Amino acid sequence: MTPEIIDVSKLCFSFDKKHPVLSEIDLPVHENDYLVIMGPNGGGKTTLLKCMLGLLKPDSGSVTYRGISTLDIGYVPQFTTFDRHLPIRVYEFIETGFISSYHPIKNRKRVDRNMIEHQIDRFALNAVAYSSISAISGGELQRTLLVRALVRNPKILFLDEPTTFIDPESRGNLSSLLKELNRTTAIVMITHDTSAIDDHVKNIACINRKLYYHGREERIQDSLEKVYGCPIELIGHGLPHRVLKEHK
Amino acid sequence: MNFLQYEFVQNALLSGLLLSIIAGIIGSLIVVKRDTFLIGGISHASFGGLGLFYFLGLNPILGAFTVAFLSGSLIGASKEEKLHENNALIGVVWAFGMAVGIIFITLTPGFAPNLLTYLFGDILTVRDQEIVWMLIFTLILLLSVFLFYKPFIVYLLDPEFAALQGIKIRIYRLFYYLFISTTIVLMIRSVGIILVLALLTIPPLIILPFCKRLWVILLMSVVLCLFMFTAGFTIAFYTHLPTGPVIIVTGTLLLFIVRLLSCLLRKRNS
Numbered sequence: 001m002t003p004e005i006i007d008v009s010k011l012c013f014s015f016d017k018k019h020p021v022l023s024e025i026d027l028p029v030h031e032n033d034y035l036v037i038m039g040p041n042g043g044g045k046t047t048l049l050k051c052m053l054g055l056l057k058p059d060s061g062s063v064t065y066r067g068i069s070t071l072d073i074g075y076v077p078q079f080t081t082f083d084r085h086l087p088i089r090v091y092e093f094i095e096t097g098f099i100s101s102y103h104p105i106k107n108r109k110r111v112d113r114n115m116i117e118h119q120i121d122r123f124a125l126n127a128v129a130y131s132s133i134s135a136i137s138g139g140e141l142q143r144t145l146l147v148r149a150l151v152r153n154p155k156i157l158f159l160d161e162p163t164t165f166i167d168p169e170s171r172g173n174l175s176s177l178l179k180e181l182n183r184t185t186a187i188v189m190i191t192h193d194t195s196a197i198d199d200h201v202k203n204i205a206c207i208n209r210k211l212y213y214h215g216r217e218e219r220i221q222d223s224l225e226k227v228y229g230c231p232i233e234l235i236g237h238g239l240p241h242r243v244l245k246e247h248k
Numbered sequence: 249m250n251f252l253q254y255e256f257v258q259n260a261l262l263s264g265l266l267l268s269i270i271a272g273i274i275g276s277l278i279v280v281k282r283d284t285f286l287i288g289g290i291s292h293a294s295f296g297g298l299g300l301f302y303f304l305g306l307n308p309i310l311g312a313f314t315v316a317f318l319s320g321s322l323i324g325a326s327k328e329e330k331l332h333e334n335n336a337l338i339g340v341v342w343a344f345g346m347a348v349g350i351i352f353i354t355l356t357p358g359f360a361p362n363l364l365t366y367l368f369g370d371i372l373t374v375r376d377q378e379i380v381w382m383l384i385f386t387l388i389l390l391l392s393v394f395l396f397y398k399p400f401i402v403y404l405l406d407p408e409f410a411a412l413q414g415i416k417i418r419i420y421r422l423f424y425y426l427f428i429s430t431t432i433v434l435m436i437r438s439v440g441i442i443l444v445l446a447l448l449t450i451p452p453l454i455i456l457p458f459c460k461r462l463w464v465i466l467l468m469s470v471v472l473c474l475f476m477f478t479a480g481f482t483i484a485f486y487t488h489l490p491t492g493p494v495i496i497v498t499g500t501l502l503l504f505i506v507r508l509l510s511c512l513l514r515k516r517n518s
Contacts, residue, residue, distance in 0.1 A: 055408055055412065071414070081406065085282075086280055086405050087459055088461065088462060096398075096402045096409075099398060099415065100414050102398055
């Protein structure tokens, strides 16, 4: 078993202290893990992610980082969390990935341009590098966000609903990109899109207030139905089989 | 250009220059952050403080600053998501501030001051001391932009990502609103509470459709603001019309002409 880099233990969270959004969550993230956290809208996925990132403070329980710090985390947020209409070009947007090493006097310009250009190449963003972020397609914006998260070589990459606003072709590309990245980086992806679970995913957790954790080999059908509360159809790209269950 | 020899004209032009730098920078940030309504609320609410201080026999401009400062800090300390949900409440505070201001001024014994000076301003009445304040604030603002432009953009763009990168977003928000409050107060005497909003928003609105980068918008807004000031001021001087409103009308006409021209050009090219 690879060592744990993040350990979520007995985590509870509520916005109003009355209605728990997350209850007694235990969740390990391993080195080079590819963990997908799924569940219906409103099930607490994003809240859990924010707790794991330290953006929200849990009511009780803990999130422990082992051998990593917040700066080793790459974060690809949902499109809706940031202001797409702000006048900024793709290149400068990616540069903001280095902001943590900015200092107003001592260090004004340390940005690894080679790294940025390498990643722009790798993710085929050359054509739009000097376009405004409001003028590019959903797939391009997704890759821009990914590049911004990757320029500092994170040890773990968090993705929040990465498939929501992109077309099927970009989804396929994203899937193979993530597979490649997973060789060196742990990946934690949250999604309500069951088709995002493909062959490369190593562990799956289903969440709807409570969390059900599965290793990859396990059948996840039952617990998915438990959290969604209805029959669920799982279709994966490149999976050796499809699991389809008749609707009652 | 013989009118330049008058001291009040020199003061007016100097404060026009300083206010253009301030309004161009702060206004651009307000427009790209889409906080216009919020800032309208703060500036109009500050009239309440102005009236109260007038009633108490204190400096009315200081009253406006106190209310703008308090509401700015209060907003700076509250949650961003909540602010945009509370648009209607901002509308109430907006009207309440104006109402309270007028009630206090009416209650004050003796001659009522000319309300129009506070509401619409008069750049010809700006005093030396106020120019010194403007100069100090302009220098602080320029230094802050120079030092903190990059992290501030990240905060504007994506506060969550900024927080994750170790940027103290609460401090940035607090300073953003404090700078706005100060801007509003410095502009009351020259353009008035009602026209502050227009001077802040017109220049960036003119330039926004043509720019892909924020610093170009900041710079061009300062230039446009300066143009609005000088053109408006010159027209007002020769036509004997009030300066504040003439400056705003000049700016609005410019906005209209630029938008119309770019529309026509786009149609011709397509």
